[in-house]
Amino acid sequence: MLKNKVIYLLLFLLFINNQEYLFSQQMDQSEVVKNQKFSVSVDFPETINFHFEGESTKKIEDIKVEFKTGDRKTLQYSYMDFAQKDLNVVGDMEFRISTQGGLIPPGSKITWNLVIYFDDNTKIITPDQNFVLMDTRFDDWELYEDRSVNIYYRYSRTRAERLSEECNELLQEMFPIVGDVIDDPITIVLYNNYSEMIGAIRSKSKTSNRKLITAGQAFDEASVVLVLAGRNDIGTSTHEMMHILVGRATDGSVLLPLWLNEGLAEYANRDKTVTYDHYLDWGIGTNNLKPLKQLIVFPGDPNLTLVSYGQSRSVVNYLIDSFGKQKMELLLLNLSDGQIIDDALFNTYGFNLDGLDNNWREFVGANPYYNKEGKIIDSKEGKIIDSNQELSNSSDKGSCRSNGLLYILVSLFFIYFRGFVNSIYSS
């Protein structure tokens, strides 16, 4: 009994000490620089300005701003321009939102702090500050928050509610495939029209196919999805959210091939009126299917882009319908372990990429895929290709997740390309 009391007392003392320790640490940093004031101003899509004011009796040598976007594991940093006069110090750091290296999308949560260096070789680290980067071209954003989905919208709350419901259902449905990655919130930023949205993603739009409208874009490191509101927004939101979930399930692996990423996103698309069947049928009928190993990028020709979406969706449907969701979960897990797609497929299903290609072609009634020598790849053999350098080296070019390719959704094409469908069939 006495022993118990002693232990309790010890724990209590430890607790007190710990609290005091933490308290003294905090006291230290705010004692060294007093009256700390932090603020941020955003001029989207141009710049973020980090601002600091404080009072210090010690001479400051440098002020470093460290910041992190969303789920990113790495910190970015840069140094403030600052002035110290008597006690007072004022500093600013301007950061470009859109660069060659990428864009921080609106809706991103940003966490930042300062490291202040003094001339006596000491430093302090200020407490974390948080803000959400908003598209400041508009000042009337509203937030609809529900379980795992945050939706920033303007004007239509009913639309946000409806989307939130569909997205939460999607999260539950995809749980068996993507596993335990659905709890961290995903942010959707809803734009009312195309010209508003293109301003937010313009740095990427140069690379997109001009004939295809971008209806949405997923940024997995920020866990943000940009969506064009309209009659197809449920399809767009669920498609793009699936990219985020697949990105989390594969731990951001660049080995995730584009056909699998897009096929899964289409598998998750909750707008069932969207179909690529016409394009796929045309691709099968005219021998315009690409071998899967080439679908690490989609063709630039809009006809063939649509065939590729249809093909990707059909292959993923075939895998899940024939072998189940658990196998798909295992395939993603194998990719996240760093296996190339041939190995990941073989270790999951017992066939490699060419094997899958031929099994699927047989399943949908398409002609077999011939290799360069004019031979049919043996689908039953299922042997692993030991070194597929071409695939592993170039897969990051086509992976949606790594370089933020525009995710183009077919739903709009039917409006946009009504005359175009005819031309596909007549050509």
Ligand SMILES: [Zn+2]
């Ligand atoms: Zn996509």
